[in-house]
Amino acid sequence: MSAIDALRNEYDVAVIGAGPAGLAAASVAARAGLATVLLDEQGTPGGQIYRSITTTPLQSRAVLGADYWAGSPLVDELRASGAEYVPGATVWSLSREREIGVSIGGAARLIAARRVIIATGALERPFPIPGWTLPGVMTAGAAQIMLKSSGMTAGGRVILAGCGPLLWLLAWQYVNAGAKIAALLDTTSSANRRAALPHALSFLTSPYLLKGLRLLREVRRAVPVISNVIALKAEGEGRLRGVTYRTERGGDRMEPCDALLLHQGVVPNVNLAMSVEIEHRWDDVQLCWSPVLDGDFASSVEGIAIAGDGAGIAGAGAARERGRIAGFAAVRALRPEAAAQHVSAESAARQALAREQRGRAFLDLLYRPAPQFRQPSGDTIVCRCEEVTAQQIVDTVALGCTGPNQMKSFLRSGMGPCQGRLCGLTVTELIAQARGVSPQEVGYYRLRPPVKPITLGELAHLPKTEAAVKAVVRS
Amino acid sequence: MTRRAPDVIVIGGGLHGCSTALHLARRGIRALVIEKDHVGRHASGVNAGGVRRLGRHFAEIPLSVASMEIWHSIRDLVDDDCGFESHGQIKVAENEAEFETLRRRVEDVRALGFDHEELIDARELCELVPAISTHCIGAIVCRSDGAALPYRTTLAFKRKAEALGAEVIEGECVTKVARTGPIWRVMTQTGTYEAPIIVNAAGGWADRIAAQLGEQVPLQTIALMLMITAPMAPFIKPVMGATGRPLSFKQFPNGTVLIGGGYTGKAERDHNHTTLDFAKLALSARTVWDLFPVMRGAEIVRCWAGLEGRMPDDIPVIGPSATHENAYHAFGFSAHGFQLGPIVGAILAELIATGATNLPIAPFRIDRFRV
Numbered sequence: 001m002s003a004i005d006a007l008r009n010e011y012d013v014a015v016i017g018a019g020p021a022g023l024a025a026a027s028v029a030a031r032a033g034l035a036t037v038l039l040d041e042q043g044t045p046g047g048q049i050y051r052s053i054t055t056t057p058l059q060s061r062a063v064l065g066a067d068y069w070a071g072s073p074l075v076d077e078l079r080a081s082g083a084e085y086v087p088g089a090t091v092w093s094l095s096r097e098r099e100i101g102v103s104i105g106g107a108a109r110l111i112a113a114r115r116v117i118i119a120t121g122a123l124e125r126p127f128p129i130p131g132w133t134l135p136g137v138m139t140a141g142a143a144q145i146m147l148k149s150s151g152m153t154a155g156g157r158v159i160l161a162g163c164g165p166l167l168w169l170l171a172w173q174y175v176n177a178g179a180k181i182a183a184l185l186d187t188t189s190s191a192n193r194r195a196a197l198p199h200a201l202s203f204l205t206s207p208y209l210l211k212g213l214r215l216l217r218e219v220r221r222a223v224p225v226i227s228n229v230i231a232l233k234a235e236g237e238g239r240l241r242g243v244t245y246r247t248e249r250g251g252d253r254m255e256p257c258d259a260l261l262l263h264q265g266v267v268p269n270v271n272l273a274m275s276v277e278i279e280h281r282w283d284d285v286q287l288c289w290s291p292v293l294d295g296d297f298a299s300s301v302e303g304i305a306i307a308g309d310g311a312g313i314a315g316a317g318a319a320r321e322r323g324r325i326a327g328f329a330a331v332r333a334l335r336p337e338a339a340a341q342h343v344s345a346e347s348a349a350r351q352a353l354a355r356e357q358r359g360r361a362f363l364d365l366l367y368r369p370a371p372q373f374r375q376p377s378g379d380t381i382v383c384r385c386e387e388v389t390a391q392q393i394v395d396t397v398a399l400g401c402t403g404p405n406q407m408k409s410f411l412r413s414g415m416g417p418c419q420g421r422l423c424g425l426t427v428t429e430l431i432a433q434a435r436g437v438s439p440q441e442v443g444y445y446r447l448r449p450p451v452k453p454i455t456l457g458e459l460a461h462l463p464k465t466e467a468a469v470k471a472v473v474r475s
Numbered sequence: 476m477t478r479r480a481p482d483v484i485v486i487g488g489g490l491h492g493c494s495t496a497l498h499l500a501r502r503g504i505r506a507l508v509i510e511k512d513h514v515g516r517h518a519s520g521v522n523a524g525g526v527r528r529l530g531r532h533f534a535e536i537p538l539s540v541a542s543m544e545i546w547h548s549i550r551d552l553v554d555d556d557c558g559f560e561s562h563g564q565i566k567v568a569e570n571e572a573e574f575e576t577l578r579r580r581v582e583d584v585r586a587l588g589f590d591h592e593e594l595i596d597a598r599e600l601c602e603l604v605p606a607i608s609t610h611c612i613g614a615i616v617c618r619s620d621g622a623a624l625p626y627r628t629t630l631a632f633k634r635k636a637e638a639l640g641a642e643v644i645e646g647e648c649v650t651k652v653a654r655t656g657p658i659w660r661v662m663t664q665t666g667t668y669e670a671p672i673i674v675n676a677a678g679g680w681a682d683r684i685a686a687q688l689g690e691q692v693p694l695q696t697i698a699l700m701l702m703i704t705a706p707m708a709p710f711i712k713p714v715m716g717a718t719g720r721p722l723s724f725k726q727f728p729n730g731t732v733l734i735g736g737g738y739t740g741k742a743e744r745d746h747n748h749t750t751l752d753f754a755k756l757a758l759s760a761r762t763v764w765d766l767f768p769v770m771r772g773a774e775i776v777r778c779w780a781g782l783e784g785r786m787p788d789d790i791p792v793i794g795p796s797a798t799h800e801n802a803y804h805a806f807g808f809s810a811h812g813f814q815l816g817p818i819v820g821a822i823l824a825e826l827i828a829t830g831a832t833n834l835p836i837a838p839f840r841i842d843r844f845r846v
Contacts (some may be wrong), residue, residue, distance in 0.1 A: 093753060101753055110753065265597045281551070400630065406513060409520050409626030412729075417705045449751060453705060453774040460760035462753060462769075 001452075003086060007111055010269040011037045013330050015102055016091050016112035016272065019047020020316045021308025021323030022119030023074040028327025029117075030083035032338040033132025037113075038078065039089040039102055041452075045075050047121055047308075048141065049316045057151040063176040065169075067211070067316070074320060091392035091451030094118075094276045095362035098303050101449065108458035115303050115330040118273055119323060120310035122266035125288070125369065128161060128376040128428050130233040132262065133384055140170045140263035151169055153179035156258025159243055160223075161185035161232055164367045165212070165315075167397065175222045176354045184219065185229045185245050187264065189370050199359070206359030207317065231372065234260055264369040268310045271419060274447040276301055282440040285364050286313055287374065288425060289444055295323055296329035305329065313364075314357050342416040375429050382430065383423040385416020393427060397434040404428055404445045417453055418446045481642065483827060484661050484670040488682055489519035490813060492676035493632035493643075494820025497553070500639035501830045507668060508627045508641065509661065510631075511648035511680075514624050515629035518678055518812070521781035523701055523735040524625045525714055525725045526814045529564045529617040530580075532790050534677070534817070534838035536589055541834060542818035543619070548799065552817065553590055553632035554638075558624030560728070562712035565604060567572075567614040567766065572644035573718040574613045578685045581615060591617050606710045606769050622714050622725055625813060650676070652687045654799065658717065671754060679744050679782040681806030682793075685755050685841065689798045692844050693787050694807055698742035698749035698757055699735065699781040705774040707729030715766070722762050732764055734739075737810060740780045749780035785809040786844075793819060793839035803827065804841055 013029040015022045018040035026038040046053040046093055050071025057223050061069055078085060086104065093101030098113050104380040124141045131137065140160065144150045153174055158181050160171055195388065203209055219225070233248040242256040267288035268278060279300035280289040290312040297305045308319035326347040333340040376382065376390040388411045401407050404414065413427055414420035420427075424445055432439045483499055488548045496506035510516075526546050528539045552555050553570045569576035579618035592615050600607060613616025633643055649664035652673065654660070659673045666781040682694035707730050715724040733816045738759050741750040756778060763770050786792065786807040796802035803826060805819050813818075818834070825832045 093751075094751070131668055234740070294551065334799070399516075399634070402513070406515075406626070408513065411632065415777060416772065448777060448779050449753075450778065453776045455771075456760050456763060456773040456775060457771045459753070459757050459775060460764040462757040462760075 002105065002107065003088070004102070004107045004109050007086070007102070007109060008035065010112040010114070011035045012113070013037070013115045014111070015117045015119055017040065017047060017119035017120045017121055017308070018045040018085065018447050019049060019119060019308055020071065020074060020320040020375070021326070022047065022117070022322045023078045024309055024323030025117045025119060025327040026083040026085070027074075027077045027081040028324050029151040029330050032296040032331040032335055032342070034331065034334055036083040037436055038083050038085045039091055039100070040085070040087055041257050045078065045085065045087070046071050048074050048145070050074070051145060056148050058148070058177070064173055065176070069351050070316070077249070090452050090454070091272065092452045092454045093132065094272055094304075096276055096301055103454055106456055106458060108453070108462050110462065114334060116305070117323070117326045117330065118304065118306045118310055119308045120269045120272050121319070122313055122405055123269045123421055124263060125265045125267050126422050127262040127264050127373060128380055128390070128426050129262070129373065131240070131375075132234055134234050134240045135238070136236065136258060137234050137260045137262060140167050140261045143261045144170050144173070147173060147177065147332065151177075153177055154259035154261065157182045157256060157258040158259045158261065159183050159255060160261045160263070161187065161229065161243065161245070161391055162263040162370060163188045164263055167263040167265065168215055168219055168262070170261065171223055173220045173221060181223045182257060184223050184225045185232065185243070186225055186227045187229045187370060187373060188227070188367060189230070189231070190228055190248065191230050192368055193368050196362050199362035199365060200412050203359030203362035207355065208315070209360065230370065248304060254419065264373055265367055266309065266313055267310060267425065268297065269421070270310070271421065271447055271451045273299065273310065274304055274444065275449050275451050276304065278304065278306070280444070283312065285361070285368070287368060297326040299328065314360055315321050317356040321349045321356060324349040325353065361408045374426065375433050376426065382426050383411070383413035383416065385418050385422070386412040388413040388423070390430060392432045394434050402431070402435060403443055404431065406415065407431065408445060416447045419447065419451065479505070481505050483507070483670070483672040484659065485676055486510065486652070486661065487678055487681070487806075488514040488633065488643060488645065489676060489678050490515070490516065490629045490632060490651040490816035491808070491819050492674070493636055494816045495674050495805065495823045496641040496643070496677060496820075497632050497636035497639065497828065498820040500636050500641045501823055503830060504524070504824070505643045506636070507670065508636070509642040509647055509649055510645045510670065513645045514633045514643060515626045516716065518781045519629045520626035521701070522625045522699070523725075523733055524622045524813065524815050525564065525566045525723055526559060526621045526623050527617065527714065527811070528814070529566055530614060531811075533587060533746060534697035534790055535581070536584070536823070537835055538815055538818050540589060542815050544702060545817035545821070546621075546623070547619070549817070553635040555627070557628035559621060560604060560623070561619050561621035562622035562714070563603070563616055563618045564714045564716065565600070565614045565616045566716040567600065567607065568717055568718050568721070569611055570729065571612065571726045576718060577613065577615050582634035592796055593621070594620070594815060598618055601711060602717065604711055606740060606767050608766050608768060611766070616713070620714065621769075628816070629790040632820075642756055649684065654682060657801075659801070671805070674803045674805065675824055676805045679719060679784040679807055680740070681784055681804070684716055685804065686797050688750065690796060692792065692807070692840055692841060694784045696742045696744040697783055697785045697810070698740040699783055699810055700738050700740050700751055700759070700778060700780045701733060701735040702756060702759070702775050702778040703734070704732040705776050707773060710769055715765065717762060720762050721759070722766070724763060724767070732770065734759055736762070741834055744782055747782070749808065751778050751780060761784045783808070783810055788811055791839055792841045793822065794836050797840065797842035817821035
């Protein structure tokens with residue numbers, strides 16, 4: 001029997017995404033006796049943060065670091081829990097009635113769940129600088145995937161640019177792996193350092209502090225770091241040749257390079273959640289959309305919770321605890337008789353979550369990307385799928401397209417295969433800037449399933465359901 | 476700020492409303508369009524974009540043919556080509572019975588005095604559409620039909636209407652329509668507007684406006700589903716339809732392929748809401764699987780649905796109110812109103828300006844639904 005046929009028609013709990021939140025949520029639910037399925041797009045568990053943890057060729061623990069290997073117990077926990085773990089499963093739709101469209105190995109099916117926990121994590125914020133679409137430019141996250149899954153580093157002269165913990169973590173892992181980094185262009189502004197300072201005290205108690213400081217020190221020892229970078233441009237015709245940058249002191253400088261790794265933080269991956277019309281709000285500090293959730297991470301849609309960084313960026317440790325809490329809430333709802341024995345474990349998870357989230361405001365303010373790196377201008381590409389430029393967006397606002405959906409209808413921005421993942425935030429912010437209103441007022445793309453592409457063949461051979469009635473309307 | 480009172484209030488900022496405002500403006504009549512969301516938000520902006528005479532209900536053929544004349548010089552009207560391309564529309568027969576249906580159809584259309592629909596055999600079909608499955612045995616072709624970009628078109632009509640003096644208000648929902656003497660008072664949640672004439676072009680919500688004029692119509696709001704693929708190498712120029720099952724199929728210049736054809740999802744018009752029905756989209760995918768083998772590995776990247784008004788007899792309501800003077804209707808286009816947009820606006824403007832039109836609109840009168 002193929003993997004797709006082996007799925008049941010209905011589960012108590014379906015968890016989507018096998019990062020720290022999904023692993024923890026599925027383990028909790030399954031251990032309590034709920035029929036639990038963990039659907040994950042990757043071939044192995046771990047999500048992005050613990051990607052390839054069961055298969056990575058980098059077995060020396062020193063390269064990827066202790067925080068990476070902290071994922072191992074979560075995978076062990078899952079395996080012992082009795083949850084049905086399904087790798088290679090792409091979830092392409094979710095309805096308000098919790099019907100899930102899933103594809104495995106080229107075959108698709110609709111299954112149902114009484115509770116759904118979305119744990120689809122975060123994705124990297126778009127970094128639309130001039131030339132960012134040139135071959136040779138990639139995100140730090142993509143470089144990290146290569147490193148974790150196949151032990152490979154980018155070749156030639158490598159430059160990292162941007163801000164945020166992941167950029168520094170990648171630099172550190174590259175150094176550990178013996179790769180040479182020609183420069184790290186740090187776009188953290190001096191204004192951010194001042195803004196974050198009042199929150200430094202709470203960060204002093206964060207579990208990230210000591211690890212973070214050590215990591216920064218080790219990177220600075222091995223890599224030339226250029227601070228206060230306020231402008232970036234990837235240079236080259238058809239292929240990256242170098243990067244031109246300017247610091248707060250002024251004066252453009254060009255550094256030749258073969259690989260430019262960009263990163264300016266991560267934002268919740270909202271596509272699945274928004275496609276089922278879960279309420280989201282614009283977060284003015286993290287500069288992204290975040291779902292509106294209660295203390296159990298339940299969303300505005302009955303029976304659907306969001307755990308992990310998809311609930312707002314807080315890191316792997318917080319994701320794990322959020323997953324547990326969402327799992328406990330599912331147990332309370334579906335098997336109240338089993339819930340009593342979890343009271344102390346749940347309270348421990350809530351305490352651990354509070355600890356993990358300490359000092360978050362400091363990081364959020366320090367690494368808040370500067371406006372010029374979020375709101376490009378001129379002929380810098382915004383939508384890569386349809387090659388729409390910043391100027392086109394601004395001009396189209398002037399034509400009367402006042403929101404992302406009119407923009408999509410007019411310019412096709414956001415209509416390509418990435419479904420807005422690479423342009424959505426930029427489009428919202430550009431429209432907000434052009435109209436002089438808040439991103440909350442401008443809104444976001446109306447997202448529709450499939451949230452991940454499926455083939456026509458998969459859809460054509462979807463097993464028939466009772467709802468498949470004859471059509472009556474001609475077009 | 477006091478605004479000059481308009482001559483006509485058009486309720487609904489879809490293509491038909493904007494086209495009416497534009498054609499009125501060309502006659503020196505000032506229209507105010509009131510749209511509850513934004514212009515082109517529903518059926519007008521998100522439909523499949525077919526510009527088609529092929530397969531029209533017989534009553535619609537004269538209007539459709541007249542509209543096609545406008546489409547072929549659309550830039551002269553709205554200063555924008557609307558993305559209109561004319562590579563023909565084709566409706567295929569998959570078996571002998573279907574081919575016979577098509578053959579009789581072409582005869583009937585000719586008997587009415589129109590020759591835009593032509594019957595072709597398998598050989599010519601294969602020449603026009605090399606990608607078609609070999610089981611297809613013939614087709615009807617309308618060689619100068621085509622397709623356009625719906626949202627771009629609707630926006631172009633709006634902008635040209637505004638340039639000629641029309642006014643468009645977006646984000647205000649008409650809650651009440653009443654008459655005081657010769658003046659219509661149109662109320663929204665935030666304001667009241669007055670004009671001697673009103674036009675109901677409220678699409679999937681038009682029955683509510685009609686009801687306020689004392690005209691009950693059995694309009695059903697439907698959610699027509701569409702899907703689009705990732706770009707593919709160019710393989711087809713005409714817009715394709717089928718005879719025995721619903722299909723609307725075309726490839727855009729950028730390589731993406733649009734698949735529609737009339738399968739409906741769930742419509743909740745009070746919430747501007749549609750829900751996709753994947754079981755029915757699967758039927759649509761199955762049709763394409765059968766007809767275009769090249770599409771079997773195509774990646775579907777997006778599906779959507781738009782809200783549209785449908786009448787039980789599948790033809791629209793166009794013309795004066797049966798209960799009130801100086802009130803007009805244009806709605807219920809039943810999933811094929813896009814191509815008619817340019818001419819319907821012209822008809823309404825003519826009716827308003829002169830009291831009559833040369834085009835045969837009697838079949839579309841609103842009182843055909845009286846019990």
